[in-house]
Amino acid sequence: MQPRNMSMSGVVDLAAVKAAQEAKAKAEQARAQAAREGGTGAISPADLVIDVDEAGFERDVLQRSAEVPVVIDFWAEWCQPCKQLSPVLERLAVEYNGRFLLAKIDVDANQMLMQQFGIQGIPAVFAVVAGQALPLFQGAAGEEQIRQTLDQLVQVAEQRFGLTGLAVDPEAEPGGGAQQAPERPAGPYDALLEAAVQALDSGDLSGAVQAYKNVLSEDPGNEEAKLGLAQAELLQRVQGVDPQQVRRDAAEKPADVQAQIAAADLDLVGGHVEDAFGRLIETVGRTVGDDRDTVRMRLLELFEVVGPEDPRVIAARRALARALF
Numbered sequence: 190m191q192p193r194n195m196s197m198s199g200v201v202d203l204a205a206v207k208a209a210q211e212a213k214a215k216a217e218q219a220r221a222q223a224a225r226e227g228g229t230g231a232i233s234p235a236d237l238v239i240d241v242d243e244a245g246f247e248r249d250v251l252q253r254s255a256e257v258p259v260v261i262d263f264w265a266e267w268c269q270p271c272k273q274l275s276p277v278l279e280r281l282a283v284e285y286n287g288r289f290l291l292a293k294i295d296v297d298a299n300q301m302l303m304q305q306f307g308i309q310g311i312p313a314v315f316a317v318v319a320g321q322a323l324p325l326f327q328g329a330a331g332e333e334q335i336r337q338t339l340d341q342l343v344q345v346a347e348q349r350f351g352l353t354g355l356a357v358d359p360e361a362e363p364g365g366g367a368q369q370a371p372e373r374p375a376g377p378y379d380a381l382l383e384a385a386v387q388a389l390d391s392g393d394l395s396g397a398v399q400a401y402k403n404v405l406s407e408d409p410g411n412e413e414a415k416l417g418l419a420q421a422e423l424l425q426r427v428q429g430v431d432p433q434q435v436r437r438d439a440a441e442k443p444a445d446v447q448a449q450i451a452a453a454d455l456d457l458v459g460g461h462v463e464d465a466f467g468r469l470i471e472t473v474g475r476t477v478g479d480d481r482d483t484v485r486m487r488l489l490e491l492f493e494v495v496g497p498e499d500p501r502v503i504a505a506r507r508a509l510a511r512a513l514f
Contacts, residue, residue, distance in 0.1 A: 234283045237290055237355070238291045241292040257287070258290070258342050259290045259292050259316065260316050261293075261306075261314065264295060264311060268311050270329050277332055278335070288354040318345070345498075381400050382400070385400035385414075386417075388400055401421060427458050430455070432455055435452055439468075444475065450484065454491075457495075466502075466505040469484050470508050
């Protein structure tokens with residue numbers, strides 16, 4: 190399976206909310222199955238670090254990523270920086286106590302995986318969450334930087350995908366337990382969030398928007414609902430538009446705020462994140478008063494779609510600040 194890039198905070202993907210819900214459902218099913226079988230679901234700390242090859246990648250990484258974030262350490266025996274980084278990652282995998290699984294891949298023995306991930310040099314560290322791959326860092330990295338990256342990863346995995354990690358039994362024998370996460374009770378808004386996903390699947394964007402708003406009216410800080418609302422509203426805005434006409438209007442009317450906003454929406458839906466942000470930041474610089482505020486507010490909405498911790502959002506926030514002040 191070809192890996193796909195994703196940001197730490199969310200994917201600009203029309204199916205992002207659905208993917209998150211499906212990952213949650215799989216994790217819940219795995220926990221329920223473990224409970225029915227009467228097992229504790231606990232694994233040994235030694236089982237938090239595994240060797241993976243091309244033959245086992247689907248089973249050991251992609252399938253497991255529906256239960257727990259899988260951090261991939263691409264290494265080789267001849268790589269001296271790898272020999273410094275790998276022990277740190279292995280120690281942190283045990284220290285994080287099941288919040289992520291560390292998969293070690295020898296690039297010399299697994300050239301196809303190295304090519305699929307587009308790796309130009311090692312060490313290189315990626316993560317896979319709910320079947321979607323994202324780059325974490327390449328080359329030498331300090332332990333503090335690694336910890337910050339891992340903290341963001343496990344937070345996003347839990348908040349967006351419901352992946353609460355694996356239960357770890359310090360007394361368990363290596364390889365002796367079923368690799369399942371502890372049971373997590375359903376949240377108070379799971380039914381409303383599921384209704385929103387079903388509305389998206391059926392093309393009822395108005396229904397999805399309302400369902401997410403219902404959650405946020407009771408829980409304004411619900412991150413999944415905020416992301417879902419931003420994405421549903423974006424899809425609602427571009428539904429039925431003529432892309433060629435929108436882009437023609439934007440090119441012919443650079444001072445037309447609504448034309449630039451409509452084109453930015455299309456840019457984002459098409460995955461052209463930097464283009465969407467750049468277009469609106471340039472428009473902010475050309476406008477004043479209510480027009481400027483209108484553009485700024487739309488830009489903030491698009492930041493929500495991508496995710497506040499995405500590097501592209503962070504860079505765009507700085508550029509927006511320069512344009513405003």
